[in-house]
Amino acid sequence: MRRRALGLSLLGTLATPALALEQRPLRLVVPFAPGGGNDIFARLYAEPLGQRLQRAVVVENRSGASGNIGAEAVVRSPPDGTAMLYASATIAINPSIMANMPFDTERDLLPVSLVVSQPYVAVARADTGVRNVAALRAALQNGRPDWNYGSAGSGSISNIVPALLFRQAGLNVTHVPYRGAGQVVTALLTGEVQFAFLIYPVAKPFLERGDLLPFGVTGTEEMPQLPGIAPFVAQGFPDLVADQWHALFAPRETPMAMAEEVQRGLAETIRTGSIAERLRAEGATPVGSTPQDFAPFFRTELVRWRRIVEAAGVAQAG
Template sequence: MRSSKWMGLLAALGFAVGTAVSAGAQTVKDFPNRPVKLVVPFSPGGSVDLTARSIESKLAELLKVPVLVENKPGAAAVLGTQAVVTAPPDGYTLLVGSTSMSIRPHLKPPPPYDPAKDLLPITLAAKVPHVLLVPPSLNVKSVADLSNLYKTKKTPIMYGDVGQGSLHYLAGDLFKAGSGIDITHVSYKGTSNVVADLLGGHVQLGSVELSVAGPYMASGQLVAIGLSVPTRHPEWPNLPTIAEQGVADYDISSWFGFFAPARTPPEIIDLLNREMVKALSDPGVKATYAKAGLTPVGTSVAEFRKQLEKEHVKWGAAVKISNPQ
């Protein structure tokens, strides 16, 4: 009697486990069969948003399901990132991450998640250099001009960023350390908000991705005082770098990539990587990225993971120099 009960329990347990395994395999086999969401942890209009929206249509075509972009800004990308970290690990909720993910873990308090443990890299999508922008009303066209203005007025420059822990915030502190120009941080939910207040003259300086800044520079609505990477950009050959203007080793560029929640099945990660790399190599997507000032990449999962390890070390050292409070 007791033996038959145990046999019944074991049979039921075996059936349950088998069903769960079968359901899991079926889920992977059928993926995707409903819309895939790309969470952008910043407001619309910035480079992270452009990275997602430029690939959205082609990726939907390749996956054969709708791909939706959802903006979830706040707390220097923590809110949107946390939403993906806590999402079901089924491949249907993905993060469009950026350089801030390599910076936040080095700050105090750290974010409520560990990007290296709580997220899985899919592919590095794009890179873009930053420029330092000022409003035309400031009558400043170079680092030397800005330095002279600061020395004359003897008040800190109002600097717009997207929150402590963001690359934009760190870019300001590194510029301050290298130039001797004091700044006061004014934080916003996204790059588009920084640009709006630069246009309105409410802040005097901001580090903005070239992909966002380009149209404003071309129209003369905003003035770039320098490119934030070591070498000049082929599309803007007359724009000097910040480093060549005396701020040694100033190097600020953003990367953007796609991530899934930890424990997402490797088969789903591989499928997403394969289709995203195809999308990034599509001539139409490449042209859209180029027009926006973004350089498309498209790496393997392993290559992206290695890049993230290097970025973690690089920005950890930069945080020690900046020492943001």
């Protein structure tokens, strides 16, 4: 009996750290400043995801270096299921745009789930009067060389896609990088920049208020939320299709069982009830794919964005 009691005591001692670990909060690291699309959506999921996982889910903003600061923080975190990266498609672009990556995207991060996907909306300050690319071209040809466009950082999709548009249209619009979409909106409202590519939930209140005008979308068809605003493929730019997707990554050595548990909880959260309705109303498509489905998609995106970066002529960052 004494040996059995000792064994049970030892088993309890060994199990305690694992149990304590499961009860620790899950940090969803958003690698951009508050107010952008990643931040908005991550905060939308956090509480209901925590309820499904029966543990707290905390959103942590770690902005800078086009998302690399937050991503590196996750890469360097213990692979114990307590820290995951809520990234944008920028993570598939950075290896093609940055000369000195602080980590290896494919080697150091475990793809967990493609969460949502949505097109970008190209917006202009209302005082420009720009409602399509033809109007933009006409304005620039009539003496507006001082116009700028803002992005959420050099090498971000909101830099590369407009750079590709303006290059293909033969237009000279200066790029001004910021540290996130929230700062881009502020720059638009104050007149520091005249144009930007934003996801719909970020642009929506300012479009509704009349501060901004939409002049194109990067999907293959009109968005129901913006009737009459033609996609760029219908404005003479067949290659200008670029969805912004959000995805979940973990440190590479995270046990697959832990990754799959979070993926299942997140998929259930975004596919059902008011969260799914909210996402669709914001122009986003809930996905919630498994790690096995997301990994090959991510590898394909790394190759696809390398080609887009080359076509856009965006300079490599240091």
